[in-house]
Amino acid sequence: xxxxxxxxxxxxxxxxxxxxxxxxxxxxxxxxxxxxxxxxxxxxxxxxxxxxxxxxxxxxxxxxxxxxxxxxxxxxxxxxxxxxxxxxxxxxxxxxxxxxxxxxxxxxxxxxxxxxxxxxxxxxxxxxxxxxxxxxxxxxxxxxxxxxxxxxxxxxxxxxxxxxxxxxxxxxxxxxxxxxxxxxxxxxxxxxxxxxxxxxxxxxxxxxxxxxxxxxxxxxxxxxxxxxxxxxxxxxxxxxxxxxxxxxxxxxxxxxxxxxxxxxxxxxxxxxxxxxxxxxxxxxxxxxxxxxxxxxxxxxxxxxxxxxxxxxxxxxxxxxxxxxxxxxxxxxxxxxxxxxxxxxxxxxxxxxxxxxxxxx
Numbered sequence: 001x002x003x004x005x006x007x008x009x010x011x012x013x014x015x016x017x018x019x020x021x022x023x024x025x026x027x028x029x030x031x032x033x034x035x036x037x038x039x040x041x042x043x044x045x046x047x048x049x050x051x052x053x054x055x056x057x058x059x060x061x062x063x064x065x066x067x068x069x070x071x072x073x074x075x076x077x078x079x080x081x082x083x084x085x086x087x088x089x090x091x092x093x094x095x096x097x098x099x100x101x102x103x104x105x106x107x108x109x110x111x112x113x114x115x116x117x118x119x120x121x122x123x124x125x126x127x128x129x130x131x132x133x134x135x136x137x138x139x140x141x142x143x144x145x146x147x148x149x150x151x152x153x154x155x156x157x158x159x160x161x162x163x164x165x166x167x168x169x170x171x172x173x174x175x176x177x178x179x180x181x182x183x184x185x186x187x188x189x190x191x192x193x194x195x196x197x198x199x200x201x202x203x204x205x206x207x208x209x210x211x212x213x214x215x216x217x218x219x220x221x222x223x224x225x226x227x228x229x230x231x232x233x234x235x236x237x238x239x240x241x242x243x244x245x246x247x248x249x250x251x252x253x254x255x256x257x258x259x260x261x262x263x264x265x266x267x268x269x270x271x272x273x274x275x276x277x278x279x280x281x282x283x284x285x286x287x288x289x290x291x292x293x294x295x296x297x298x299x300x301x302x303x304x305x306x307x308x309x310x311x312x313x314x315x316x317x318x319x320x321x322x323x324x325x326x327x328x329x330x331x332x333x334x335x336x337x338x339x340x341x342x343x344x345x346x347x348x349x350x351x352x353x354x355x356x357x358x359x360x
Contacts (some may be wrong), residue, residue: 008058009051015068019133020048022075022133023046023077026046026075026098026126029048029098030137037093038087041095042080043078043080044077044080045078046075046076046078047076049073050130071147073135073136076139078140081184082139087140094206097271097341100124107122107123121144123136203223207260208262216261217247221246226300229276229295230295237286244294246294256308278303278340280300298322302336319333
């Protein structure tokens with residue numbers, strides 16, 4: 001080790017506490033900025049280069065550094081995102097938070113080499129303050145990071161020369177992963193546009209044109225379609241309504257044969273009054289003062305099952321779906337049949353059956 005390298009190492013040792021504080025400060029600043037912009041990343045880490053690692057670098061390139069502050073990656077931050085477009089979002093935020101040394105920064109994504117996928121990071125050399133120490137910020141996708149790790153683990157970029165046939169396999173795999181990386185970002189954009197389109201159609205009332213799905217059901221729920229019936233049911237006992245997810249009801253609604261949001265709206269309209277009468281018959285004899293926001297939808301489903309001859313088995317299957325399979329759901333089904341037997345919609349249904357029997 002020559003005297004110049006030794007002098008640089010001594011500077012590093014004296015600077016180490018400052019480097020450790022710089023790493024923490026830079027990490028905290030960027031993490032806070034990402035949170036404020038609601039940017040979710042899969043990993044975010046920082047490190048200070050170890051003396052062992054620095055020795056290896058200085059033994060190879062020590063002559064190019066006049067002082068230890070010329071080494072730009074003594075402190076390193078790495079942000080790993082799920083999607084390629086999020087790398088650019090993180091970069092845009094980094095530009096606002098840090099002072100960027102553009103001459104030293106490099107966008108390795110633009111190298112376009114056949115085997116460069118794992119190194120397609122965006123590298124910024126940054127400062128917190130204009131006169132402060134520099135540090136490196138790497139931004140890459142999860143697939144790029146995984147591939148880089150695989151290359152390092154297999155020794156692909158090591159000193160041992162890799163046979164041409166294996167290099168070709170690496171290049172082919174790298175190309176496939178790069179395509180997958182781009183396609184994931186493209187697919188997310190397409191799905192985002194689709195969801196916005198669905199939301200627009202729901203808000204404009206074009207319900208018959210919207211297929212019932214998890215996304216469209218969520219958009220439909222934003223219109224609060226069950227609030228009026230919930231408030232009416234809650235008024236029976238002046239109950240408080242607490243919010244719960246109604247997504248578990250989606251498979252039930254699909255099992256009813258509802259195919260569009262228009263079908264769902266008609267389902268609500270057709271069963272509204274009978275659902276209220278069913279709730280009234282049950283709640284009027286209790287002092288229940290807390291009601292879940294799924295109550296209206298639950299009674300709508302129960303009435304639909306009863307109207308369509310679901311009987312005990314249909315009721316139990318419904319309770320099994322919502323509550324989880326249990327013998328107790330059979331008891332709930334029996335109780336529901338008993339409590340609704342004399343309600344007007346059930347009497348009407350019974351009368352229709354009797355008349356159909358006479359006609360036959």
